[in-house]
């Protein structure tokens with residue numbers, strides 16, 4: 001391994017022990033970090049150069065043990081077995097060292113080359129814990145490097161040790177953990193039998209024997225195919241009987257107990273807890289946040305606060321941006337010569353792209369709010385508080401975490417459902433995530449709320465829209481779970497992490513990344529969509545309408561009985577109506593007309609229809625399409641879409657409400673549909689889901705429209 | 713006695729795990745094995761998942777999971793009984809840490 005100066009290392013450890021944080025500070029990457037178990041769900045690779053070595057670092061999903069439980073944990077074990085990194089770095093959550101060492105004992109059994117990164121040392125010190133690493137090193141037979149990903153300490157030492165282990169400069173002691181009599185003997189016997197199998201040569205035979213006695217399904221399947229199985233099975237049966245006779249239990253439980261008693265011994269020798277027990281800040285916060293009476297109100301308040309924050313704080317900046325774009329539009333209208341270039345720049349690019357960019361502050365604030373929920377540690381608590389409700393609807397408390405992520409973007413949220421073990425729970429959660437209104441839909445709501453409702457009402461209407469999405473989602477889950485996806489629900493056993501302050505740097509960074517992504521999307525996907533829309537709504541042009549316009553114009557010009565001002569008015573009215581006729585004649589217009597009968601009952605005309613179809617590319621495009629089409633059909637180039645909508649006779653409060661409901665519920669964007677297919681594995685459920693969401697959207701929009709017409 | 717029958721504030725020790733194989737594994741991986749002492753911290757607002765504390769860990773589980781965990785109650789709120797997590801020292805006097 002020393003010939004080429006390359007090394008590969010893998011970060012393993014319990015969920016939430018800081019693997020991704022470490023990965024980020026080591027490689028300079030920006031993997032998602034959050035203070036709840038199960039943030040990382042796939043392996044990620046990164047590289048760094050250190051002392052002439054090119055080190056490949058792999059960040060893996062967290063796992064409590066090497067007998068995996070949920071889909072994302074399988075990734076970790078598979079990686080360790082199949083890819084065999086040169087060095088495994090076992091990241092340990094310092095304050096929670098006792099629980100973390102369980103995984104370490106299993107790495108010892110596997111006899112991989114590993115070392116321990118004792119992470120979160122800053123918290124260990126803060127709590128007044130003392131860990132005797134030298135003694136612990138002796139017991140575990142591997143090197144232990146204290147680190148802190150937050151304070152960036154111990155990183156060089158960690159890398160030095162990685163290189164020394166990787167190059168064989170220091171060897172792992174391969175300490176063995178011995179089990180009680182009645183277990184140790186069969187483990188040895190089976191291990192000898194398996195060691196003779198050539199096909200199993202890649203594995204450590206003692207590890208296989210232990211896993212076999214732990215009734216690990218995959219190892220069992222593998223070994224059953226070997227000739228040695230005949231003899232091994234006899235030994236195993238005897239071991240099972242012995243365990244029952246001697247200890248009244250089964251080998252799996254006994255093995256676990258023995259590992260824990262080893263750990264308990266190590267803890268006694270090496271770890272000193274603070275003398276006096278203090279009530280921690282986490283305890284105090286939880287007394288309120290998880291209080292029997294206050295828990296639910298706090299939960300609702302937190303979710304409400306995030307949306308309020310998004311809307312209220314964003315509004316002034318949005319106004320400002322919006323007037324900036326208006327000024328640009330007015331200036332452009334004055335200086336650009338009439339013609340195609342002017343129209344494509346003003347009605348297309350400026351209206352469409354600008355119309356979307358205006359909402360940048362809201363988007364950034366939304367993501368800041370969500371990342372605060374994720375980083376503070378409230379996420380897992382929300383799952384705890386709301387589990388009962390979720391359970392009622394056939395979901396899992398943990399389903400709630402992807403649902404919250406879904407308020408940002410459906411795609412990572414759909415992928416995050418991998419932390420759910422039961423397939424039916426997972427499917428049901430995937431199917432409801434698109435109803436959790438994603439950030440891309442926010443511009444539509446902000447536009448319409450802002451145009452048709454007073455600011456004090458707007459934030460509440462926005463919150464109401466999100467609640468409606470949650471309600472429809474839960475209802476859908478309930479239907480799914482009580483029909484096609486019925487099964488035993490998944491058990492709920494989850495750890496609550498201590499509260500942690502999100503670091504300002506990471507929040508600012510996240511905000512920057514989201515802002516850049518949004519601007520990039522506006523400059524690429526949305527720009528392209530806008531140009532296509534512009535072309536489709538300008539061509540083909542009708543020569544008949546053009547000729548008509550010329551004729552009536554000449555007639556007005558020739559009319560001697562009109563004053564100059566009156567002439568001007570008449571001409572611009574003519575111009576306007578010809579423009580509208582051309583729009584209706586264009587490709588987009590005709591396609592929209594085809595749809596109109598279907599969406600008419602919802603209060604939508606063909607223009608909204610077109611916007612909805614183009615919104616499948618990305619939901620923000622709904623806004624930019626509307627901006628382009630409305631800008632084309634009006635000749636006042638103010639660039640203010642809200643004002644244009646307000647003055648449009650076909651648009652009123654009822655239409656606005658109905659449109660918000662429809663956008664909330666109808667098909668997710670193409671990218672999200674693709675990810676759904678990938679995670680579900682087949683197209684059929686996705687297509688069924690699409691039909692369902694369209695139907696629900698239609699019915700609820702209809703109700704909203706008719707209701708609003710009656711009451712508003 | 714079952715874990716689900718304990719009251720908030722009770723301290724107890726696990727005496728056996730009569731739960732499904734998969735969930736038993738997860739519970740054991742968390743360190744809740746025979747002999748572990750813990751304290752019941754609270755029950756969720758809507759009465760279902762409950763939260764227990766042991767070995768520096770805050771663990772939540774549904775009552776249906778807690779049903780299968782057999783325990784022996786060792787004390788209630790403020791009775792001065794230590795919720796020590798080390799080896800059993802019930803019969804020890806002084807000595808040891």
Ligand SMILES: Nc1nc2c(ncn2[C@@H]2O[C@H](COP(=O)(O)OP(=O)(O)OP(=O)(O)O)[C@@H](O)[C@H]2O)c(=O)[nH]1
Pocket residue numbers: 013014015016017018019020021022032033034035036037038039040041060061062063119120121122123147148149150151375500
């Ligand atoms: N105080 C302190 N906090 C840390 C340290 N390292 C990580 N954290 C915090 O611990 C939490 C979990 O960090 P992650 O890096 O997401 O953990 P992970 O191991 O990747 O978690 P999963 O992907 O869920 O398995 C975050 O809130 C981090 O800010 C550290 O050294 N000190």
Ligand SMILES: [Mg+2]
Pocket residue numbers: 019020021032033039040060061062
């Ligand atoms: Mg991670």
